[in-house]
Amino acid sequence: QQPTANYNIKINGLKRVFPEVFCEGKIDFEKLKLILGEDNLADQGERYHLNWAGKTNAYRTLQAPTFNTLAPCQAESVDFANTQNVFIEAENLEALKILQKSYAGSVKMIYIDPPYNTGNDSFIYPDKFSETKSEYARRVGDTDDDGYLKRDGVFQGAFRKNSKDSGHYHSNWLNMMLPRLHLAKTLLRDDGVIFISIDDNEQAQLKLLCDEVFGAENFVADVIWQRAFSPKNDAKYLSENHDYILIYTKNISQFKIGRLPRTEEANARYTNKDNDPRGNWTSSDLTVKTYSENYDYEITTPVGNKLKPTAGRCWGISKERFEELKADNRIWFGESGERVPRLKRFLSEVQNEMVSTTLWFYQEVGHNQEGRQELKDVFAGRGYFDSPKPTRLLNRILKIANVQTNDLILDFFSGSGTTAHAVMQLNAEDGGNRKYICMQLPEPIDEKSEAKKAGFDNIAEIAKERIRRAGKQISSSLKNGQSVDTGFKVFKLSQSNFKQWQSPVSASPSSDNLVSDSPNAKKQFELDLTAQLAEQQDIIQTHATTQNMAYEIALRLGFQLTDPMTFADNIVWLSHADGSRKTALLLQEYTLDILPDILSANPTKVFALDIIFHGDDALKANTALQCKDSGVSFEVL
Known part of the structure; x- marks a missing residue:
């Protein structure tokens, strides 16, 4: 039984900061309150926070240990012995827990595209991870009547439709997301960043949840991505053409935002209206709204007009600095010399990169139809997945995240494998050696779907085949001497190779659960304990290799x-x-x-x-x- 690294890291962090509030390994909350002081404590009944039905249990799920592991699957891998990429076919909550110790603080960027909670989604809930082997054995087939998916005796997830008629419609979604985001945060480096795609159904709730998990101070931006380029005339109210991408860092003081290459469109804004020998330029406003009396002075234009800033504003530079810039021909009064002065900014002096805006148009980063066409191109004209993200969108995200050549990227809602495709593609473009870990549940495919007819049983199989084919395409396009890691190691969720200690079926004689301390009950307990000890003489499971x-x-x-x-x-x-x-x-x-x-x-x-x-x-x-x-x-x- 392994407690999560997430829990241990936080407890050890508290011990380093407040060692005096620990007594016999337990936290003395009353002492902690005294040390912090009442001024730093929020009123329990009036504090600002997000709350919902099941939140306490969601935190219990986060702290619950995992008894599973990851088993290698070389037969489905590509270049298993040499690749640095990983594809994990598993329920992502279990997989994230298994990776906590090995990958804590290792991931530079996380991108996830979780279920949007549209009312038609089937979610995967971790409410049966505590089942014993015997309880697993009572289940028959891959899924039972309640929609619980298992494979080789290991629980993979529960599929339940989260209808909008449900009284806990938003709560169910938040309960699914909370533990996963906490575990993801542990895996991020201190300069790491997470990007989360979402739509209007849960954007508001997700923003508040991320404020709680990552801290409101680590919020970077809420990007609007134009995912569709044409209106839907059958929309009930308005045609929804956008999604959101929430961006949070682990520690915003250590995160350095990436910049984008300058575009021809951006450079076209620079012209040379006065034939300045320094080349093309554009102009910017000289006034600011943060008023200062020292910066509120009169300026005389070349034609003699006397100008002052509009009411409530002032110039952004001192009078002395203005005269210096004017003498250097860096002030523009308009072609006739009578306009409000503006500051000239030369193209030759700007950086080769530019800051991203929070509005991403499809012309820049692609749209859903482009993502679907990319997938069809990989699968010889067949579209096996609905609404895959375009690789151009992931490429933009990788740049904004400032992912460097050897960094590690994680996607634990991998879907069709766009993230893996984009990482390999970017490495091919710039010679990088970025690595990825992608996770995808082996979620069954609709029996009537085109993918099912083509022989795919679940979404994970589509993703793996997409990565194989995309890797071959990328490798075939490389120039002489260039190499890119297009392989990946496949791991699957598996029962531990070692037997776990199980409490005897009968309660101990001192247990409150025991009906009586009768001789028969004591004898049964001793028999159960003896059987369990005998079982533990060889801790290796029969399926272990x-x-x-x-x-x-x-x-x-x-x-x-x-x-x-x-x-x-x-x-x-x-x-x-x-x-x-x-x-x-x-x-x-x-x-x-x-x-x-x-x-x-x-x-x-x-x-x-x-x-x-x-x-x-x-x-x-x-x-x-x-x-x-x-x-x-x-x-x-």
């Missing part, structure tokens, strides 16, 4: 899914991408003859499964002693 165990342990130890992993005889070697923290895993048969080869490789740590010693405590102790003498940490799992 060496590779799957190695990846699960690697994630628990803080290694990432793309860190080097090699298998040599009975040793699994792990290290970080830079070669640091070399670690040996002993998961199979073991004899003391193996140890010299391990120690000669100068590992930082050696981890061994207890079962490989077959009860030989002397062998285990001898191994530990030799590791200690060599300055190597040794631990039995």
